[in-house]
Amino acid sequence: MYVHRGQHAGLDDPARGDSANLAFIVGERCVAVVDSGGSVATGEALRAAIARTTPLPVCYVINTHAHFDHVLGNAAFRGDAPQFVGHANLAAALEASRDFFATRFADELGGPARGDAVIGPDLVVDERMTLDLGGRKLELRAVPDAHSTADLTVYDDATATLLSGDLVFMERLPVLDGSLRGWLAWLGEARSQQAGRVVPGHGPASAAWPSALDAEEAYLSELLARARAAVAEGGFLEDVSSAAAAESPAGWLLTAPHARNAGKAFREVEWE
Secondary structure (H helix, E strand, O other): OEEEOOOOOOOOOHHHHHOOOEEEEEOOOOEEEEOOOOOHHHHHHHHHHHHHHOOOOEEEEEOOOOOHHHHOOHHHHHHHOOEEEEEOOHHHHHHHHHHHHHHHOHHHHOOOOOHHHOOOOOEEEOOEEEEEOOOOEEEEEEEOOOOOOOEEEEEEOOOOEEEEEEEEEOOEOOOOOOOHHHHHHHHHHHOOOOOOEEEEEEOOOOEEOOHHHHHHHHHHHHHHHHHHHHHHOOOOHHHHHHHHHOOOOOOOEOOOOHHHHHHHHHHHHOOO
16 A cells, blocks of 8 residues: 655645545556545656556546545546546546635646536445555545545555544644534444554654544544534524634634534534
């Protein structure tokens, strides 16, 4: 397994197209890519790295979810004619974002109006699926609403490595785009998974399992507790978001999403 560590770059940083951790796994028959990057150029650099490593073809490009920094490099692999693989909800999530991606990330896609460069899955995972690379099997698991609505994990048994996508953030602040309660539920269940290490969506190239979850779980648990307290006290969404905007959670980089996270948490628990 080979891992590329993404940069800690925010949405307004020119380096945003290379801000996620990416990986490729080599079997006896072919190669699987796990996330392709946030730009066609990043995807092309990943494809070149694969070519320097092995002459085997890329047979799968697996996307762990629909956020730009993990999928916009897909177009760089069209020439390989791989199967693009994702959560059963991934196609709908990408379609909903296609026009936004074409406008907001035009440079990353190679020019304006390049919505056709946003490539969705042709092989989807409803619950679990095993992919065989030849002497090396990957176990894919679809996750209910958590970080996003289309999260997928990849487990490489040969190295006891879990590739989590953005279900695991390290160093930079987690971004909530799905269900806070669902994400915390996944964290609780995932701790029992037998793995030696995790490749997080952002942060180090790999980290020990399950201690890699500790900081993220503490942050999300606090987010939930504060949201429930605000609801119990009769607070308003605007006040919760405003208070969070004035904070910078300790121990995290790129904390701008905190106010949005707090607002989403409040809305999720408002009618519990």
